[in-house]
Amino acid sequence: MYAANAQQKDTSSFLFDEFQNAVVIFKDGSQYHEKMNYNILLEKFFFIDRADQTKKILSNPQDVRVIQFGNRVFYMEGDKGIEIIPINPTLYVQYKGNIRKEASKGAYGQASETTYIRTYGGIYGNGGERFEFDPEKLILGNRYNNYWIERKGKKKSFKNFKQFIKLYPDKKEEIEKFIKNNRIDFNNVEQIKTLCIYVEPSTN
Numbered sequence: 001m002y003a004a005n006a007q008q009k010d011t012s013s014f015l016f017d018e019f020q021n022a023v024v025i026f027k028d029g030s031q032y033h034e035k036m037n038y039n040i041l042l043e044k045f046f047f048i049d050r051a052d053q054t055k056k057i058l059s060n061p062q063d064v065r066v067i068q069f070g071n072r073v074f075y076m077e078g079d080k081g082i083e084i085i086p087i088n089p090t091l092y093v094q095y096k097g098n099i100r101k102e103a104s105k106g107a108y109g110q111a112s113e114t115t116y117i118r119t120y121g122g123i124y125g126n127g128g129e130r131f132e133f134d135p136e137k138l139i140l141g142n143r144y145n146n147y148w149i150e151r152k153g154k155k156k157s158f159k160n161f162k163q164f165i166k167l168y169p170d171k172k173e174e175i176e177k178f179i180k181n182n183r184i185d186f187n188n189v190e191q192i193k194t195l196c197i198y199v200e201p202s203t204n
Contacts, residue, residue, distance in 0.1 A: 013040060016038070020070070022068060024067050027065045043080045045067060082094050092148040179195065
């Protein structure tokens with residue numbers, strides 16, 4: 001398995017609290033067993049190199065078919081990891097997060113307000129110049145999820161409840177009532193899974 005060295009100290013940006021036993025299944029059929037995690041800021045899989053015990057980025061995602069963490073399965077969408085939720089129709093989850101620059105110290109040693117950004121590595125100014133950020137000083141802001149559900153052979157995306165309801169216009173009032181009564185949290189995968197099963201019970 002190929003690797004790229006990475007400097008990563010802030011474990012809060014990872015999907016799992018700790019690196020997990022994982023099975024990487026490549027498109028050629030080969031398999032590797034590694035301790036892995038997914039960084040939702042960089043949107044890349046990391047593994048612990050057995051040779052030197054350092055955290056490194058999986059740098060050949062194009063060769064990967066799926067990565068399994070126990071009964072949780074991820075596939076690669078480009079170089080990003082997407083979890084497959086095994087219900088019918090299939091639900092897909094992309095774990096995301098807002099990046100913010102580490103607070104600088106202002107007067108009297110107090111941290112100043114920080115600005116949230118959505119890109120990693122830098123931003124572009126009005127004149128086209130690129131401003132780089134130190135990866136060590138980028139920390140996780142808010143986590144959020146993007147979803148897709150497979151309907152009629154096509155993946156339909158939804159990033160909020162309004163978009164989800166539009167997929168089922170004939171069930172609008174019923175879905176709204178279910179969301180309200182059950183206090184569904186959009187960024188709770190298990191609750192979104194329950195919502196999807198409720199909407200299409202005959203197929204689950």
